[in-house]
Amino acid sequence: MSIEFKLNGSRTELEQPPQTALLWVLRGHLELTGTKFGCGSGLCGACTVHLDGQPMRACITPISAVAGKSVTTIEGLSKDQSHPLQKAWIETQVPQCGYCQSGQIMQAAALLESNKNPSREEIVAYMNGNICRCGTYLRIIRAIKIAATELNEG
Amino acid sequence: MIKPDTPVNHQSTLSRRRFIAGTSGLTFMISIGGFLSDNRASATETPASNKSRGANITVWVKINSEGMITILNPSAEMGQGSMTALAVLIAEEMDADWSKVRVEQSPIDPKIYGRPGWGGRGYHMITVGSMTVRGYFMPLRQAGAKARYVLLKNAAMNWKVPLTELKTEPGMVIHRPTNRRMSYGEIASFAKTVKDIPEIPEMSLKRPGEFRLIGKFVPRIDIPEKVDGSALYSMDVIVPNMLYATILRTPVNGNRPMSFNEKEIRSMSGIQKIVPLEHGVGILGKRYEDLLLAKRSLKVNWSQGASAEIFDSEKILEGYAKVASSRKKRGHVLAQKGDADSALQKAHRTYSADYLSDHVYHAQMEPLNAIVAVNPAGDGAEIWAGTQSPTGAIKEVAQLLGTSPRKIKLHPCFLGGGFGRRSMSDYIVEAAELSKAVRKPVKLIWSREDDLQYGAFRPMCLQRLDAGVDADGNLIAWKHSIIGDGRRLLSSGAKTPYYDIPNQHIEIIGLNHGVRLKHWRAVGHGFTKFAIESFIDEIAVSEGVDPYQFHRQVMRNSPRALKVLETAADLAGWGRTPSDGHAFGISFAERSGSMAACVAEVSLEKSSGKIRVHRIWSSLDAGIVVQPDNAVAQMESAIIYGLSSVLSERVTFKDGKVQQSNFHNYRVMRMADAPEEIHVKIIDSNESPTGIGETGLPITGGAVANAVAALSGIRLRHLPFTPERVKKALES
Numbered sequence: 001m002s003i004e005f006k007l008n009g010s011r012t013e014l015e016q017p018p019q020t021a022l023l024w025v026l027r028g029h030l031e032l033t034g035t036k037f038g039c040g041s042g043l044c045g046a047c048t049v050h051l052d053g054q055p056m057r058a059c060i061t062p063i064s065a066v067a068g069k070s071v072t073t074i075e076g077l078s079k080d081q082s083h084p085l086q087k088a089w090i091e092t093q094v095p096q097c098g099y100c101q102s103g104q105i106m107q108a109a110a111l112l113e114s115n116k117n118p119s120r121e122e123i124v125a126y127m128n129g130n131i132c133r134c135g136t137y138l139r140i141i142r143a144i145k146i147a148a149t150e151l152n153e154g
Numbered sequence: 155m156i157k158p159d160t161p162v163n164h165q166s167t168l169s170r171r172r173f174i175a176g177t178s179g180l181t182f183m184i185s186i187g188g189f190l191s192d193n194r195a196s197a198t199e200t201p202a203s204n205k206s207r208g209a210n211i212t213v214w215v216k217i218n219s220e221g222m223i224t225i226l227n228p229s230a231e232m233g234q235g236s237m238t239a240l241a242v243l244i245a246e247e248m249d250a251d252w253s254k255v256r257v258e259q260s261p262i263d264p265k266i267y268g269r270p271g272w273g274g275r276g277y278h279m280i281t282v283g284s285m286t287v288r289g290y291f292m293p294l295r296q297a298g299a300k301a302r303y304v305l306l307k308n309a310a311m312n313w314k315v316p317l318t319e320l321k322t323e324p325g326m327v328i329h330r331p332t333n334r335r336m337s338y339g340e341i342a343s344f345a346k347t348v349k350d351i352p353e354i355p356e357m358s359l360k361r362p363g364e365f366r367l368i369g370k371f372v373p374r375i376d377i378p379e380k381v382d383g384s385a386l387y388s389m390d391v392i393v394p395n396m397l398y399a400t401i402l403r404t405p406v407n408g409n410r411p412m413s414f415n416e417k418e419i420r421s422m423s424g425i426q427k428i429v430p431l432e433h434g435v436g437i438l439g440k441r442y443e444d445l446l447l448a449k450r451s452l453k454v455n456w457s458q459g460a461s462a463e464i465f466d467s468e469k470i471l472e473g474y475a476k477v478a479s480s481r482k483k484r485g486h487v488l489a490q491k492g493d494a495d496s497a498l499q500k501a502h503r504t505y506s507a508d509y510l511s512d513h514v515y516h517a518q519m520e521p522l523n524a525i526v527a528v529n530p531a532g533d534g535a536e537i538w539a540g541t542q543s544p545t546g547a548i549k550e551v552a553q554l555l556g557t558s559p560r561k562i563k564l565h566p567c568f569l570g571g572g573f574g575r576r577s578m579s580d581y582i583v584e585a586a587e588l589s590k591a592v593r594k595p596v597k598l599i600w601s602r603e604d605d606l607q608y609g610a611f612r613p614m615c616l617q618r619l620d621a622g623v624d625a626d627g628n629l630i631a632w633k634h635s636i637i638g639d640g641r642r643l644l645s646s647g648a649k650t651p652y653y654d655i656p657n658q659h660i661e662i663i664g665l666n667h668g669v670r671l672k673h674w675r676a677v678g679h680g681f682t683k684f685a686i687e688s689f690i691d692e693i694a695v696s697e698g699v700d701p702y703q704f705h706r707q708v709m710r711n712s713p714r715a716l717k718v719l720e721t722a723a724d725l726a727g728w729g730r731t732p733s734d735g736h737a738f739g740i741s742f743a744e745r746s747g748s749m750a751a752c753v754a755e756v757s758l759e760k761s762s763g764k765i766r767v768h769r770i771w772s773s774l775d776a777g778i779v780v781q782p783d784n785a786v787a788q789m790e791s792a793i794i795y796g797l798s799s800v801l802s803e804r805v806t807f808k809d810g811k812v813q814q815s816n817f818h819n820y821r822v823m824r825m826a827d828a829p830e831e832i833h834v835k836i837i838d839s840n841e842s843p844t845g846i847g848e849t850g851l852p853i854t855g856g857a858v859a860n861a862v863a864a865l866s867g868i869r870l871r872h873l874p875f876t877p878e879r880v881k882k883a884l885e886s
Contacts, residue, residue, distance in 0.1 A: 024443045028398075033390035034383015036570070038519050039602040040446075043817040046519060074383035086381040093373060093783060096791055097233030098380030099387060099519040099570030128826045131817060133519045133571050134233045135794025137828040139787070 005066045007032075008076025018064035022056075023047045025063050026073060034074035034102045038131070045130030048103035049073045055110040074102035077109060084154075085109055088146040096134035104130050108144050117148050209342040212351075213266055214244055214294070215301040221325060221339025223250050226260035228267035228290070230281035230542050231376055232569035232576070233791075234847040235784040238374045239287050240294055242780055246367045247298030247359055248305070250338070251325030257375050259566050262544045269293065281542045282577050282673065284746035284845025287780055291843050292356065299354040308345045309336050324366065362840050368780050376568070388567040389599070391525050391538040396595035397426060398442040399588045402452050403434035403608045406810035407670050408460025411435050415453045422448045429591045436588045442599060461668035462810035467513065467614060470667065474616035474637045475508055477663060485635055485661030489649050492657030494620075497631035501622025504631075505693050508618050509685035511873035512804035513611040515814075516674060517822050520570020521605040522581035526551070526588075527595035534561035535586060536595075540569035542577040550579045551586045573795075574673035578610060606820055607812040610672030611805050613640030617685040627697045629653075629708055634660045636682070640671045646678030647852060650686060652715035652744065653708045669807065675795055676745055679852035681873060683743040684800070687856025691739070692869060701860060702728050702740050715742065717837060718749040718775045725835050726753035726771035736768065739861025743852035746845025748776040752793070754857035758865055763881030767797055767858060769831045774849060777841035785846050789834040792850030798823035800855045802874050 004013045007030070016025055026032045026049070035058055038046030042057040049058045050072040051065075077083050081090070085105050095101045104127070111118055111126045118126065123144050132140070208218030216224040225244050231237040241257045244250070260267040268277030269289030278289075302322060309327040310317040313334065321328050327336050362369070379385040404410065414435055416428055424444030429436040435454055437445050477483055498504055524539040533555060541547050544564050552559040569576055585598035600608075615638030622631035632655045636644045641664055648660050674680070694704030702723050709715045719742050732738055735757050742751040752772035758765055770793055779785045802821040806813045814820040834850075859870045868883045 020443050024441070027390075028392075028442060031392060032383075033392075036387075036519075037389065037521065037599070039817050041602070041816050041818070044519070044602075077382070081378055081382050089381040090373070090377055093377060093787060095233075095377050095380035096235070096787065097519065097569060097571045098376065098385050101380050102383045105381060124825050128824050131519065131822055131824060133517055133573075133795070133822060135791040135798075135823065135828070136787070137794065137825045138790060138832060140825070 001064065003063055003067045005068060006070040008072055016063045018062060020063045021059050022049070022061040022063055022066055022071070023058035026058060032073050032075050036099055036102055038100065038103070044100070044103075045107060046100050046103040048106040048130065050106060050110060053110065053113060055107050072106075074106055077105065083109065084147040084150040085112070085143065088143040088150070091146060092139045092143040094136050094139040094143050096136055100130060100132045104132065104140055108140070108147070111144070112148060112151060116152055118144070209345040210347070211301045211304050211342070211345065212297060214297045215248065217338050217342035217345075219339050219343040221251070221254050221337050221342070223255045223338065224258055225255055226267065227257050228260040228269070228279055229286045230540070230544070230566060230569055230572065230576070232281070232540070232542065232572035234286070234788060235374050235781060236281070236286040237376060238372060239780045239784065240290055241375065242367045242372055243291060243294035244298035244301065246365060247295045248301040249322040249324050252367060252372060254325060262548060262564050262566070264545055279545050280577060281572070282574065284748075284847045284849070288747060288777075288843045288845055291778075291780075295359050296354045299359055300351045303351055303354070304345070304348045305338055305341050307348050308341050312336070312341070312344065362778060369778065369782060371783050372781060374784060385568050387520055387570050388525060388539045389520055389523050389570065391567065391597070393525055393527060393538070393595040393597070396525065396527070396597050397438040397440065397592060398445055399436055399438045399585065399596050399598040400442070400445040400449050400601070401431065401434045401436045401584060401598070401604070402449055402454060403604065404456055405607065405812075406456070406460050407462045408668055409463075410457040412455045412457050414455065415451070419448050419452055422451065427592050429588055431584070431587060436584075438588060438592060438596065446601070460810065461666070465667045465669055465807050465810045467807040471510055471512070471614050471616065474510070477637050477665070478508065478616060478618040478635055483663050485663040487659070487661050488645050489658060489660040491655075494631050494633045494657045494659035497657035498620060498622045498633065501631055502625040504620065504622045505689070505696065506618070506620045507689055507692060507869070507871060508616055509681070509688060509871045510616050511614055511681040511684070512806065513614045514674060514680075514799050514803045515606055515609045515611055515805050515820055516571070516573045516575035517606070517820065518569075518571025518573055518575055521602055522575070522600040523598060524582040524585040525595060525597045526582065526585040528555065528586060528589040528593060530593055532590060532593065533557040535563075535589065537562065537564040537582060537586070538567055539564065539582050540567045540572075540576060541579065541582065542569070542572045542574075543579060546577070547579040547582045550583050554583055554586050555590065573675040574677070575610065578672055602817070603815045606805075606814055606816065608670070609805065609812065610670040612674035612677075612680065613638050613643050613671045615640070615644055615681060617682065619685060619689045621689065621693055623693065623697060627699065629655050629693065630657060631655070632658045634686070635663060636661070637663045637665065639665050639667045639669070643671055643673060644678050647676075647682035647743070647745070648678070652712040652749075654711045655708070669810070675792065676848035676851040679743060679745050679848070680796060680799055680855065683741070683852035684855025684859065684873060687741040687743070687853075688859045688869070688871065691856065691860040691863065695863070705740065705742060709742070714775060715744070715749055718742065718773050719751045721773035721835050721837060722751035722753055722771055725773065725833055726755075728753060735865075737861045737865035739857045739859065739864060741853045741856030741860065743849070745849045745852050748774060748844040748846060748849040750774045750789070750849045750853050752853045752857050754854070754861045756858060756861040756865065758862060758880070760884060763877035763879070763884060765801060765858065765862060765875055765880060766827075767801075767829045769833070770829050770857070771833045772850060772853065773835045773837060774846070775837040775839060776846045776849065777839050777843045779836055779846070780843060782836055785836055786834045788846045789850040790832045792848055793832055793854055794823055794828055796851035796854030797829070797858065800858050800874055801827065802876060804874055804876070
């Protein structure tokens with residue numbers, strides 16, 4: 001099946017069986033490996049991308065579901081680590097092993113798109129589907145607050 | 155395209171969106187031997203790396219004419235931050251300008267790049283046991299001082315002045331009498347190799363007061379590339395012409411595939427090769443997603459008779475109490491002091507309790523995976539993997555191929571978590587077996603289900619503790635028996651040299667269930683310290699003594715431990731009344747040479763049995779702390795990892811089969827269950843560094859159990875404290 005969609009702002013067209021998970025298309029065929037495989041069942045959030053601005057687990061999203069839509073991955077969030085969340089992530093020294101962090105940042109970016117000034121409770125509720133086994137949760141919360149402040153002041 | 159023999163280059167300035175090995179013939183490493191170490195031989199002529207241009211100052215350091223300094227990292231970076239900490243050690247003593255430092259992975263050659271082993275035996279490149287910074291602390295500072303010596307010597311020759319008239323400032327050599335200055339970059343442009351670098355004795359190194367980098371905030375080098383998806387894990391490596399692979403492994407450890415529906419699987423779309431293995435069946439093809447479908451259709455008849463077949467973990471754990479009571483079973487003695495049995499008989503009051511703990515799983519976020527390319531002749535291989543044990547992986551793959559380790563080249567990648575699981579090389583050897591069968595590069599990816607169900611777990615156990623106090627309430631007798639499978643995995647943390655108890659007997663009663671077990675973060679300390687700290691608390695409360703004061707009394711002859719405990723208690727404000735429905739619990743532990751203590755504030759939802767940990771106040775004595783902010787991060791990490799295991803994690807077996815499969819039924823801590831606050835106080839010290847990455851973990855079990863006891867009177871004695879167990883305890 002030929003599928004056309006927008007990927008990080010560019011028109012993309014490819015041949016794939018319709019049930020193929022977006023994750024394997026991104027990682028294996030388009031070689032965008034920033035989006036991670038963690039559980040394959042939508043349970044951990046490591047593969048979070050945006051589909052028309054909404055956070056989506058790429059491991060359980062069939063490629064057919066993105067036809068005609070716009071997909072943003074961590075590679076498309078900014079060109080130079082300049083997204084307020086990326087800057088706040090560095091400032092707060094969030095990542096440890098780092099494997100879940102693309103998904104964490106994409107989930108947080110979707111949160112700030114819909115809620116410019118989330119409370120702690122709102123952050124926790126929105127981020128709860130993203131597992132970090134290194135336990136960087138408290139720094140993630142701090143970094144989201146810092147990024148929100150920058151967004152609101154900027 | 156990056157050529158396959160290029161070392162993986164970790165640095166913040168280079169963004170690697172992709173890492174794709176070149177097509178033009180995979181090269182097979184001959185050897186990086188032949189070079190001599192500045193530590194272990196007198197010469198220093200070794201390229202720091204083939205890739206970065208510039209002068210080789212020593213085996214560890216290379217400087218180019220712009221003054222960019224490349225420092226080699228010999229350890230695995232799995233989130234613990236040692237690739238930055240080790241570079242800091244070298245940079246500190248060579249007086250490097252940190253803004254010009256980049257870090258590259260060192261070759262895998264323990265003779266040059268290893269740290270001294272336990273008891274001074276050999277040199278090792280295995281990243282385990284929180285050994286890295288403490289093991290490299292002295293050797294790498296000396297290596298940094300030697301690099302500085304080479305720079306000074308070259309400047310002295312160039313200026314034709316005595317070396318003694320020179321000093322350094324970050325990135326700069328200065329001639330004191332004339333105040334002439336020369337940057338490290340300028341020196342590198344003409345630097346000659348210096349033979350016979352003198353050994354730099356410890357007393358010639360900087361004093362702690364002179365440190366510019368050690369003990370200061372230095373941002374981690376790996377963090378920028380971990381916020382834009384460019385950090386390279388082996389999961390991200392793509393090698394031309396590679397096949398993906400998956401393996402269906404035996405659900406019961408020790409059984410073998412007898413037959414399977416090969417014809418059906420072979421006819422499925424995208425399946426290129428099926429490879430039977432000793433413990434499973436491998437399926438290979440160009441697209442990983444095709445393999446997942448085929449694996450679902452694969453039907454295997456497994457052999458029978460493995461000893462693990464009768465393993466029902468819950469039933470067997472219940473039976474451990476009988477083993478503990480059986481006089482026939484003599485344990486292996488771990489520690490013995492005085493006469494615990496007769497002291498117990500003479501004691502004014504005695505206490506006894508059994509503590510249980512279930513198996514737990516590493517659950518590192520990056521499922522196991524490796525890329526191995528066995529060469530056409532079958533006598534060499536190239537490996538891309540995140541591993542804690544690169545030398546172990548090389549040795550095992552060489553054994554498999556019947557070849558020399560010199561013909562195996564390993565490219566270390568970032569580890570998406572290790573926690574002990576990646577010190578085993580099983581996943582790398584599997585990929586090598588598959589690549590050997592097809593003579594093509596093979597990328598083997600374990601699914602999350604594979605990773606969990608063919609896991610290697612922290613063993614379950616029962617711990618029986620007996621103690622006696624004299625008429626004045628002094629602890630005079632202590633017996634600790636640990637029953638379970640796992641030998642040294644069980645003994646870790648059982649000894650308590652910081653507690654002054656005159657009569658002690660600590661032993662293990664070993665069993666064998668035939669299941670896969672392995673080191674897990676802090677090894678056995680997670681459960682042994684839970685039992686010890688809970689028991690101390692139980693005794694204190696029964697004796698009518700405040701648990702903190704009781705602790706202080708028992709550790710009165712260990713000033714370092716006492717200070718750690720008091721620091722955590724002060725930080726928490728021990729003694730104050732908690733808010734309604736909350737309670738505090740205190741706990742202390744040592745791990746990897748360091749000491750930590752914490753106070754936990756918890757509440758309990760009686761209707762569901764759910765424990766909530768609100769706040770943790772912790773203290774850490776780890777000697778000189780090279781990276782203080784990272785040490786705090788490691789404490790936060792180990793505390794959350796620990797709390798996760800204390801509150802919800804458990805692997806159970808039925809008929810030898812793991813019952814859990816993914817994150818829906820193996821529950822790791824999520825953000826909503828993390829404490830709202832974790833406070834960490836690092837104690838100032840000028841002692842040599844000790845381990846940090848695991849030290850926050852063993853303190854969690856006791857602190858939570860003791861807080862729950864303070865809140866409800868219920869003693870939770872079985873890890874994890876799942877809501878079901880807590881509810882049951884509340885109802886009984």
